[in-house]
Amino acid sequence: MTDLAFTITEADRLPDAERAAILADPGFGNHFTDHMVSIVWTREAGWHDAEVVPYGPIPMDPASSVLHYGQEIFEGLKAYRRPDGSIVTFRPEANARRLNESAERLALPHIPESLFTEAIRQLVRIDADWVPGGADQSLYLRPFMIADESFLGVRAAERARFLVIASPAGAYFTGGVKPVSIWLSSDLARAGRGGTGAAKCGGNYASSLLPTRIAAENGCAQVLFTDSATEDTIDELGGMNLFLVRSDGTLLTPRLNGNILDGITRRSLIQLAEDRGLRVEERDITVREWAEGVADGSIVEAFACGTAAVITPIQRLVGDNGLLVDFGDTAPGELTMSLREELTGIQTGIREDRHGWLDAI
Numbered sequence: 559m560t561d562l563a564f565t566i567t568e569a570d571r572l573p574d575a576e577r578a579a580i581l582a583d584p585g586f587g588n589h590f591t592d593h594m595v596s597i598v599w600t601r602e603a604g605w606h607d608a609e610v611v612p613y614g615p616i617p618m619d620p621a622s623s624v625l626h627y628g629q630e631i632f633e634g635l636k637a638y639r640r641p642d643g644s645i646v647t648f649r650p651e652a653n654a655r656r657l658n659e660s661a662e663r664l665a666l667p668h669i670p671e672s673l674f675t676e677a678i679r680q681l682v683r684i685d686a687d688w689v690p691g692g693a694d695q696s697l698y699l700r701p702f703m704i705a706d707e708s709f710l711g712v713r714a715a716e717r718a719r720f721l722v723i724a725s726p727a728g729a730y731f732t733g734g735v736k737p738v739s740i741w742l743s744s745d746l747a748r749a750g751r752g753g754t755g756a757a758k759c760g761g762n763y764a765s766s767l768l769p770t771r772i773a774a775e776n777g778c779a780q781v782l783f784t785d786s787a788t789e790d791t792i793d794e795l796g797g798m799n800l801f802l803v804r805s806d807g808t809l810l811t812p813r814l815n816g817n818i819l820d821g822i823t824r825r826s827l828i829q830l831a832e833d834r835g836l837r838v839e840e841r842d843i844t845v846r847e848w849a850e851g852v853a854d855g856s857i858v859e860a861f862a863c864g865t866a867a868v869i870t871p872i873q874r875l876v877g878d879n880g881l882l883v884d885f886g887d888t889a890p891g892e893l894t895m896s897l898r899e900e901l902t903g904i905q906t907g908i909r910e911d912r913h914g915w916l917d918a919i
């Protein structure tokens with residue numbers, strides 16, 4: 559199963575000049591490379607028909623389960639071009655493991671980790687010219703799995719498809735590494751106890767879109783969700799994990815409480831901070847603790863982290879009743895930027911990969 563051979567169908571490639579124009583300023587998620595990966599699963603035959611094909615529409619029966627009951631999961635990781643021209647991905651086996659954890663929760667099939675990582679390698683190799691090398695640039699990889707059995711009964715589908723598409727990426731937030739304002743969603747929740755909050759499934763993002771729109775209407779770039787049971791305990795942002803920094807250098811981040819994503823950036827930053835001898839507390843943190851800590855000077859920095867967002871400094875937290883937290887011109891904080899520099903340095907090959915996180919393509 560894991561040594562499934564890939565059939566390759568070459569695409570008509572985008573002309574060099576057009577690709578170069580895109581790579582000069584790719585934005586996030588706007589452009590797609592020449593190829594994609596597709597692998598089919600059925601209950602009877604398991605994983606089969608592994609293909610690298612030209613990027614394009616996929617056949618979809620209107621009765622496909624994903625269109626009705628949202629049986630979908632996805633991942634996000636990046637390929638980086640190093641100064642010597644070589645290409646690496648960051649911790650792809652962690653994404654493979656997490657996809658399978660999401661698959662478990664969404665009653666989708668597990669995919670062998672080696673098939674997942676081979677699919678990534680195949681796509682990055684064939685579309686290597688699409689991996690940009692500029693500052694803060696990368697090729698964002700989006701593996702995902704959909705249930706595509708044509709059947710309207712409500713049960714786990716017996717047919718699924720795993721795909722990988724790729725999109726050249728610059729900064730996720732327009733404006734580069736500028737501190738952002740975030741919106742505290744007071745009544746709209748993203749996840750609840752026993753729900754799908756810890757899975758990376760499309761439904762979680764669907765439920766974050768209205769609060770994200772409200773955030774934007776209030777001048778904020780992202781939404782902060784709290785635990786729907788306690789209302790004051792911080793979970794995470796719509797697409798990122800959250801860290802606070804105390805004045806003694808201790809990092810605080812919400813524990814993996816079953817509602818939040820086990821972020822690979824989060825996990826990597828915990829390791830890098832501990833390597834520096836810093837304390838990291840993974841525990842319940844309330845909005846009140848954050849606001850009071852900033853007011854009395856014991857909390858001095860905050861940042862969001864994730865594959866797309868990398869590390870994004872937070873300047874303000876805003877809620878229904880106005881400003882809850884404001885770091886003013888102290889944002890971005892020193893530790894935020896130094897961890898950002900260290901992580902991106904490892905990813906782009908400027909710093910030593912002492913934990914063996916990089917996978918050469």
Ligand code: PLP
Pocket residue numbers: 634794795796797798799819820821822823824863864865866
């Ligand atoms: N939380 C959510 C809801 C996300 O969508 C993401 C992004 O993938 C993260 C956290 C950060 O996860 P990672 O660092 O693995 O990208």
Ligand code: COI
Pocket residue numbers: 633634635796797798864865866867
């Ligand atoms: C990622 O960082 O990979 C994500 O999935 C976040 C998404 C909202 C772009």
